[in-house]
Structure formats: C-alpha cells, structure tokens
Amino acid sequence: MAHGPQPGFKRWLYTTNHKDIGSMYLWFSFAMFLLGGCMALVIRAELFEPGLQIVQPEFFNQMTTMHGLIMVFGAVMPAFVGLANWMIPMMIGAPDMALPRMNNWSFWILPFAFAMLVSTLFMEGGAPNFGWTFYAPLSTEYAPPSVTFFIFSIHIMGASSIMGAINIIATILNMRAPGMTLMKMPLFVWTWLITAYLLIAVMPVLAGVVTMMLMDIHFGTSFFSAAGGGDPVLFQHVFWFFGHPEVYIMILPAFGIVSAIIPTFARKPLFGYSSMVYATASIAFLSFIVWAHHMFTVGMPIAGELFFMYATMLIAVPTGVKVFNWVTTMFRGAMSFETPMLFSIAFVILFTIGGFSGLMLAIAPADFQYHDTYFVVAHFHYVLVPGAIFSITAGVYYWLPKWTGNMYNESMGKVHFWLAFIGLNVTFFPMHFVGLAGMPRRIPDYALQFADFNQIASVGAFLFGAAQIVFLFNVIRTVQGGSKASDEVWDNPEGLEWTVPSPAPYHTFSTPPAVR
Amino acid sequence: MLRGFNRLFALPGTTVFAHSALAEEQGVERWGVNMTQGVTEVAQTTYNLHMLIFWICVVIGVVVFGVMFYSMWRHRKSKGYKAAQFHESTAVELAWTIVPTIILILMAIPATKTLYDIYDTQEADLDIMITGYQWKWKYDYLGSEVSFFSNLSTPRTQIDNQQPKSANYLLEVDEPLVVPVGKKIRFLITANDVIHAWWVPELAVKKDAIPGFINESWTRIDEPGLYRGQCAELCGKDHGFMPIVVKAVPQAEYDSWLGERAESTAKMKALTEKTFTFDELFAQGEKVYNRACAACHQPNGQGVPGVFPAIAGSKVAMGPLDAHLSMVIHGSPNNPAMQAFGPQLSEVDLAAVITYQRNAFGNDMGDTVQPIDILNFKNKQ
Amino acid sequence: MATESSYYVPEQSRLPIFATIGLFLTAFGAASWINGGSSYIFFAGALAMATVLWFWFAAVIRENMAGLNSEQLKRSYVWGMGWFIFSEVMFFAAFFGALYYIRTFALPWLGGEGDRGSSNMLWQGFENTWPLYVTPDAAAHGEAAKFVGPKDIIDPWHLPLMNTVILLSSSVTVHFAHVFLKKDKRQAFNIWLAVTVALGALFLFFQAEEYYEAYKHLGLTLESGIYGTTFFMLTGFHGAHVTLGTIMLLIMLLRSVIAHHFKPDDHFGFEAASWYWHFVDVVWVGLFIFVYVLGS
C-alpha cells in the first residue's frame, strides 16, 4: 500500500486521510467566514447611518440572507467537522476515520454546494432574499427564481452533513483503541458524538422542508397555502424542528473544545467530567422539544406557548452546570493565559451573557417585545461569535503546534485576541440597546433614534474584521515555520494527541496505542 | 446594485454625526437603552417582567463572573500558585442543579400570569381588522363602513439623503389608525400576501399577520397620544418601510372622526359618476402611483430588472386597455407580487393611475380612463 | 471497540471527487431544468452519479473479496447503513408531522374552531372535513378557486389493501432468502429473492395504476389542495423508496446469480438492502394507517 501523501493537487482531490480532509474543512470554513464576514460588513456599512447609502433594500436582504446561511452552514459547521476530523481519530487512538472515502466525499460536496449558493447572487432576480430562516410564503410564492438553486444546494449540503455525521458516529463507536471506554473519552469526542446524532436527526427534516417548498413553488401543492388547506406556520414548525437543534449543533462541540483547554491552562483536571457528559446529553434531548420558542408571536394556543416556554427555560439548568464546572475547574488552579486560554475564558463569559439574553427571550410575554428586533440579533451573535467562533479559534491555537510542529506567535495571538474581544463587544453589545429601544431586525434603514448605537456597532464590526486578518497572518506564518513545538506543547496536557510527535505523523496510529 | 459604492469611503467625513445632531435638534430621544414602559397595563407588566428577569441574570452573572475573576486574579501560575487537584463533588453539583431550577420556577410564575392576560381577547368594545400588504397596512373598523390603507409618508428624497430627515423619519404614515382611549380594542390580524407582524412597542402588541389565518390580540390604551411601531417580520423588499402609527384620542373625538370618515367614503363613491379631465386624472394618478405602485415599479417607471417589470415601454401599459385594466384590478395571474388593486383603490384612483401609467414615462398613449369605465369593467366580470 | 492488533489504512481514491461532480451536476441540472432550462445537465449528472456509484460499490466488493476488510470496517458499514436508514426515517417524519399538524391544527382553525378560529371569516362557508373535498379556496371563491378539492379519494380496502399484503409478504420472502443464504442454500436464496423483487415490482405497478386512477377519474392530484398534497407526497416518496429498494434487491439478485457473490457468513451488501426493504415496509404500514385508513 502506498502511504505518503500524493504530490501536487491530487493529494487534496483524492485524499482519504483524516488530517488532509480536516485541513481542507478548516481552510474552506475560514474562506467562508471571510466571505460571510464581508457580507456582514456590507450590512454594517449600510447601517452606519440612517438613509440608503450603499445598497438598495433588495440587495440588503440578499446580504442578510447569504450572511446568515454562509456563516451557519459554511463557516461554523465545517469548522467543527474539520476539528473533528483532525482530532477525533487522534483522541481515541484510531488510525483514521471509519469511512475514509465517504469522508472525502462529504468534504468535496461543500465547495460545490456553496459555489451553487453564491452563484445565485449573479442570477436574474438576485439571490435568496428571505432571511436564513426562509419563511414561506415569502420564500415560495414570492421568491426570486434562484430559490430553486438555493433548495438544491441545501439538499446536497444536507447530504454532506449526514454523511459526515454517520462517519463520526461510526468512528467513535467503532474505532476506539482498546481501553478507551466511553467514559474515558475526551469531552470533545463526547460532544461530537451527541452533535452527530443531532445532525442525523434534523438534517433530513431540513431536506423535507425545502422539498415541500420546491413542491409548492413548482408543482402546485399547498403545504403552506391556506387556500388549499395548508398553513404558512407549518413551514415554521418544520423549519425550527431542524433549526433549534441546529443552533446546538453549533455550540456543543464548542463546549468540548473549551473543556479541553481550560484544564490544561488551569493545570487542574476538569471538574465534574461525568456531569458534563450528562449535561450535554440533556441539552441535546431538550433541544428537540423547544423549537417553537422562535414562534411565540405566530399565534399558537396558550398551552403550546407555555409548554415551549417552560421547556426552553429548562435548558438553562444543564448549561449552567457546564458553566459552573468550567468556573470550578479554574478555581484554585494554577492559571496561565496563553492565547487559547484567553479565548476560552472570553468564551465562558460572553457565551453566558448570550445565554442570559436567551433566557430572557424564552419568557414568552417578554419575547413579544424582543422578537424580531436587534435584541435577538445581539443574543445570537453573543452565542455564535464569542461562542462558536471563539471556541474554534481557541481550538486552532491550541492544536496548531500539534498540526504543524511549529509554535504560533504568542504576541500576535494576544493582539488578535484583544482586537477581537474589543471589536466584538463594541459591535454586538449596543445591539441589545437598539433592540430594546425598538429597532426591528432585517431592515436596511432605520429611524433617527437608533443612529448612535448603530454607528458604534459598525465601527466595531470593522475592528473585529481587522482582527481576523491578524489571525490569518499568524496561522500562515506558523504553517510556514517558526520555533519548534515539543510533543506535549503545553504543560502536561491530557489526551492521546499529545503522546504523538509534533507535527503529528501523516498516519498517527498504525497500531492501537495503550490507554491508561 | 452597489449604487455609489465610493460613498462608502466618503462616509467617515463630515456627514457622520450630522444625522444624530439633527435628531437632537428635533427632540428625538437619543441613546435609548431599554424597553419602553408603554402606555397600557400589559406594556407595564411586560416591562416589569423584563426588568425582573434582567436583574436576576445580572445577579447570577455577578456571582459567576466574580468567582471567575477572583480565581483569575488569585490563582495564577505567574504568582506561584499551586493547583489543587479536586475534580468532583456530588453535593456541589446537586446544589447548582437545584438552585437554578428554583430560580426558573420563580421566573415562570409571573410570566405565566402575564401570558394569560395577553391571551384574553374576550369582551372587547371594538373590533379592528388589520391586514398586512406588501408594504402597507389596511385597517377595517368592523361594524362600520370605514376601511383604509396606511402608507409610509416619509418622502423618497429623505430616504435617498437628498433632503434632511424629519423627526419621525420612517415612523410616519399618511393615515394613522385612530382609536379611542380607555376601551378594550380587539385586533384581528391577518395578511394578504406574505407574513408581516403588527408591532407597536408602547402597546406591547406584537402579533404575526399570516395570510389565510386570523390572529387575535388586544389593547386598552390609557393615555391619548401618537404611538409608533413597525412591521416586525421580514416581508420582502420594503419590510423596513411599513410603519404603524396609532392615534389614541378621547371617545368623543373618536366618534366624530369615525363619522367624518364614513361620510368621505360615501363622497368618494359618488365621484365615480363624475367625468374628469385628462389633467385631473393625470395629476391624481401621479399621486396614487407614487403611493401605491412606485415601491415596485419605481418612481421613474423603470422597475427593478428581473423582479418588477418596467411600466415605461411596457407592453401592457401600451397595449389594449382591457389587459391593462385586468392586470391592475385583478392582479397578475403569474406573479402574486402584482396584487389585485381592484379592492384596494377607489374607482377614481384606479382610473387615475391607469391613465397616468398609459401616459407617463414616455408611454404617451394619449387615452384617458374614467371611473365609470372601471366600474363597467368590474361589473362585466 | 477495537481489538485488532493492526489497522487497515485505506488508500487514496478518485471516486469521491467524481461522485461530487456527479451529485453537483444532478442538483444543478435539476434546478435549471425545473426553472425552464434544458434537462441535459441533469441527465448527464445522474448518469455520472450512477457510473461512479457502480465503480464505488465494485471497489468495495473487490476489497472485501480480497480480504482487505477487517471486522472493524465491516462494523463501520453496519453502523453506516443503520444510521442512514434512521436519517430516512426522519425525512418521512417531517411529512407525517405535516399531515398531523394539518389535520389537528390548521384545518380546524380554518373551519372556525379553537384559538385561531376567527380565520374562518376569511374562508366563509368552509368546513373542516377529512378527506378535504372542498378546500377553503373552493368554499370561498367557488369557480374562481385555484385549489379545487378531489371528487373522490382512493378506497383503502381495494388497491391499497392489496399493496399492503404484497409489501408485507415481500418482507417475509426477503427474510426467507436471508435464512437460506445463511444456510448456504444458494438456489432457494435466489428464488426467494427473485420473488421479493417481483413483489416489489408488482407493488409499483399497482401504485402506478392507483395514481392513474386518481388523476384520471378522481380529480385527486397534487394541485387538489392539502389532501392531494399530503397523499401524493407521502405515497410518492414511499414509492420512490420502493423503487430504489427494488433496484437494490435486483442488483443483489444479479450479483448472486451471475457473479456468485455472498457467503453464508459474509453478505453485508444483501443484508443492507434487506434492512432497507424492511424499513420501506414499515413506512408503508404507517402510510396505510395514517393516510389511507384514517384518511377516509
């Protein structure tokens, strides 16, 4: 068997190696993050002051929609899959993913799917303009023709996610080294196992709902039309049955990453390992029965309203357990503040703030005032940007020396952190204020009383964007060279990945390692 | 699409705080950071609920972050602190599962009460049907003849930055919803095309307007005044441009207003018999066009390529009259965005706008359409 | 958990990238075709996809015959197929859920009951019935309605009942085939498998007849309001799965007859197809109950 990487571009096209595929996922995701970020900058530039300056409303709506879709499906999800590809086999002592060819297939679908999605920007009538939640009938009877391409790109993205998830489950359940019992697995592996179940359960539902749209648009069915006996709200139920678990798909692996980093830099074992596992499982379970908290204003019967309110509030309990565990892990540790730790600490604080606003949104009568305002935008950016994005960034800094064999530049990392931290808060914190003061989301122009905070938010967005350039630069420099990293990299970190050389060899384990 | 992209670079120039300064002059409240307390009982309870939950979160935050900052300060390696090695405690874990649960239950009680209150739409004094259209609201006072559309009244020139912005920029309409104070008003909320949401923060009413279904909501306003809100569900291109203004007045004023409204509706009907001159029709048509059609077909009649067809040089506007009448009165059979304007506009306005379209933008058909033609066309069907 | 002493590390492969191109062309082609473009891209993509899958399965079979597949890899295939079927279950769940929502919530509201009962004001004269012979549109707008309900629906106790019997027995026959395969009775295996394939085809034939009937005589179509919508979407997707399942089983049959594949203790290809078949069968039972029997 030939076992080095093939030279040239064929290496990347034909590879079955989990590390190659992991790297491709990560680079793809970063590219999408920049693209989605540029769209966010168009949004922020337009919202810099009242009046229409740069773009017209229809294009603004396309930007909002594509920004949401690209960030969610193109940036965050592939980044987590990339980390899973790199780390899970190393963490459980496996030679590779369970189904390596399918692994390659899952990856390569993505660039094609996004090419198709982004190409809609150049089609007649423009790109999808109905928000990333694409509520019917705006996305059906009233949609631009490009919606058909949007639907099919969602279909193939979904196929990619399902295959990726199946692969991860098979790997975790089937490829562990002897002695690696379930309750010995690192939390990143656990959180991904549970995330993969969520993916398999909800991606087909997303496929189902876009299929219903396709049929309504082109084949005369009436799922979402009251005239034929359907209901536009049916769309929202099916969508959010997917959509809510989807937001936890974007945060559970983040919990795993942070649970790996904090103990390392607190030099103290993770507090409450088993409760972390149960909490993750509870969050995943609850995520299936809270979807209608996105729909408090659609006019559900009061019983439904109450049920979804209570169930949603309950999620604060297992999430709280996690937060308390992290804090207790830090408590009486011997902490040091390298870049991954900085990002992880910021994660804990800012994610919790996002969680608090989530809890406020869960209170149905109060949500009547918050719903579809910038308060919601502030909430989900706090859980997504310092949540998902920061955890990914932390993970990259944490494992980069293992991947490349080189140490990243620590001062540049700190500059990146502080720029990002300040930029992010300047961008998203004022959104709470304008939201409460009454600014609806998804509008290209706004009343004068919202002007000041919007201006501040726009400045912050550009600052945050600039921080990402520092990151890009730092990563490229580290890939190219730099001071050599030791095998352990950090002070006595836990996990099999630190027992192999840095950079990790192309094939990590050809015989199963011993697990303590 | 990227109109005047270079303006992006001109932005940080002198104009930056011009709008804010302007807002100041006009007495717009700046730097608002919190929810309005509103002018109804429900709004007040909602506000209190909001503040309650907020403060609970703040307290929890202070405790959690306090512990965190304390250990970040005290337990750091650079200070030579040695790490403890504990990693489990069932008692502690139980405590921080149970305590939050109790806090949540305490939150849920007032929330449930408020929700029951909001859902009680029984025994209203007045029913108003609200219908969302792309991009305007229609109000029907059930049990009377009165029914009208409410459109954004901010001129295009302000939006395009060719004129200074007025104090209620984007929050002003041509005809507000007029309601009496102190009465329980039930809203029946629906939509004609896509989903909208009728939201007035000071009344704490937000309800989705869903095509084909009717949602109910209610309010009782304590103080007379003007209350402004916006559509709160993405409904297409001009979602940001369909504001709501509610004018709450004392009962007597309301009654006389309602009487006048009903009278003028009757007067409009009478005008259907009248024959107008071309110039009258054209002038009225321009007004109607800018109010009802320009959002899509654009003020210059050029439309939006690929989305909304141009009226200038349009085969319909320059073709047989019947097809034009049918398009405007019954809407397009192919694209629901081109609504049936027959039920929305008066005969006079329909005649005017069609006359206008056939003669403006260089279409120069030279024909006029009279209100009676519209009536005949409608009756023919 | 792994107990093997040494791992099998797979080689590079050009299959996935070609599969991607095939899938992309299929999806892109389908979208252009539906939007009024030509159908060539779609068919080219589908052909490419089928070809790649052919080679892909051939490669897997070859590796297995060459003894390259460890027990571990085989287990991965088992997990893979199992969770794939679960994802299919969730896909159907979305449509069953839609049917449930429509019948329990949407239609009663439109008919004037419950919390959103005032909706009936918009559809005067509409009554909530199931099957929905008169849509809200037809009730309110008469002749001008876009969605006119069906004149009649499919009687569950004729063709559908027959199809239920057919499909249920096909699950039994495929099980027999499996039993004989495990006993290394090749002849019996082939026969029972052939019977299963024939039953699958028969089912499809009857379903086609049912659809023909619905469209030709009953006015029951995709456009006939929510009854037709849910009816055709659920039975249609099921039919598509039966088609796929039949093809899978047919290929297994050909592999056995022509190439003498499968061993009594190693025949996952066949097993996977038979699981799929059982799954399709279970979905049918759901359909028969919720769409046909409780729908009439």
Ligand code: HEA
């Ligand atoms: C990573 C993604 C993510 C995460 C983790 C969350 C987490 C939560 N979200 Fe969020 N949410 C989104 C992403 C996310 N959300 C997105 C994208 C949207 C908008 C979609 C759209 O419309 O476009 C949204 C919208 C949204 C809404 C709808 C708002 C509206 O449209 O009107 C609601 C309402 O209930 C909600 C609630 C919650 C809750 C209760 C949590 C909880 O999980 C939070 C739990 C955490 C904590 C509470 C903090 C830590 C806990 C403690 C310290 C313990 C003690 C605390 C107490 C007892 C108070 N979210």
Ligand code: HEA
């Ligand atoms: C993980 C998800 C995620 C992430 C990371 C972000 C990141 C950001 N988001 Fe957004 N956002 C969403 C998910 C996300 N968002 C979703 C789901 C919505 C809802 C959509 C909807 O309503 O349908 C939304 C909506 C949304 C809105 C509301 C739009 C509206 O309602 O009309 C705004 C407005 O400010 C916004 C801003 C931003 C900003 C400034 C960032 C910043 O953090 C972005 C920072 C990144 C950059 C700025 C890129 C940096 C790169 C460069 C500057 C260099 C460029 C160079 C090269 C190309 C080499 N987002």
Ligand code: CUA
């Ligand atoms: Cu109407 Cu938004």
Ligand SMILES: [Cu+2]
């Ligand atoms: Cu949610």
